[in-house]
Amino acid sequence: MALGLALVAMAGALAGCKKPSRVRATATSEEESELRSVVHVADLRTSLQLLRGFHQVEANAWRWTAGRFSVTLRPPAYGARDGAWLMLKFAIADATIERLKQVQLAANVNGTPVSPETYAKPGEHVYRKEVPAAALKPEAVTVEFAVEPFLKAGQVEQRELGLIVSMVGLEAK
Numbered sequence: 697m698a699l700g701l702a703l704v705a706m707a708g709a710l711a712g713c714k715k716p717s718r719v720r721a722t723a724t725s726e727e728e729s730e731l732r733s734v735v736h737v738a739d740l741r742t743s744l745q746l747l748r749g750f751h752q753v754e755a756n757a758w759r760w761t762a763g764r765f766s767v768t769l770r771p772p773a774y775g776a777r778d779g780a781w782l783m784l785k786f787a788i789a790d791a792t793i794e795r796l797k798q799v800q801l802a803a804n805v806n807g808t809p810v811s812p813e814t815y816a817k818p819g820e821h822v823y824r825k826e827v828p829a830a831a832l833k834p835e836a837v838t839v840e841f842a843v844e845p846f847l848k849a850g851q852v853e854q855r856e857l858g859l860i861v862s863m864v865g866l867e868a869k
Contacts (some may be wrong), residue, residue, distance in 0.1 A: 706731045706859040730771040731836055734783075734865030739768075747838065751855055761858040763846030767839050771832040772868035780832060782810055782839065784823040791852055796845050801859070802839045805831040824866065825867065839864070 737759045749765025772780050782803060791832045792799065793816065801823055807825060807848035808831035815821055831837070843858035851857075 733770045734774050758862045762856040763843050763858045765841050765849045769866050775832040776834050777848050778869045779829040780827045781867045782827050783824045783865050787860040788818050790818045800844050805839050806837050
């Protein structure tokens, strides 16, 4: 019985020594909370810029997207004057091309359409398109992407699958 009381006393003492766990609700520095022009999708510091349609990070490097996905970006310096380049680094899975034969990637920046491109080969690709200055606000822009067709949930796995994305950004002209 004395051993039981000693164990209870030790457990209580240890519980009292624990530091309370804290969850940070805000960024710890200005750099972490700053909107970026280029987002590497595996970088957790910029994950809040991924608005919708991105699945979890895989291989610490990339994310699958849904058929529609969007991101918020800071335009490059002088973007509102000179325009910019929209860049998306991505890959198309073999299974996607086997089933769908080809996919078209389209985008719009703040509602302004950017020319689409069609891809018929699996592997790594770069979508690089010109964005007019009129589409770029000085503080932030929303970029929406659409992949047509895409793999519907249940065709290959439970998730809807579009592209395998590693980076999205706006680059100065």
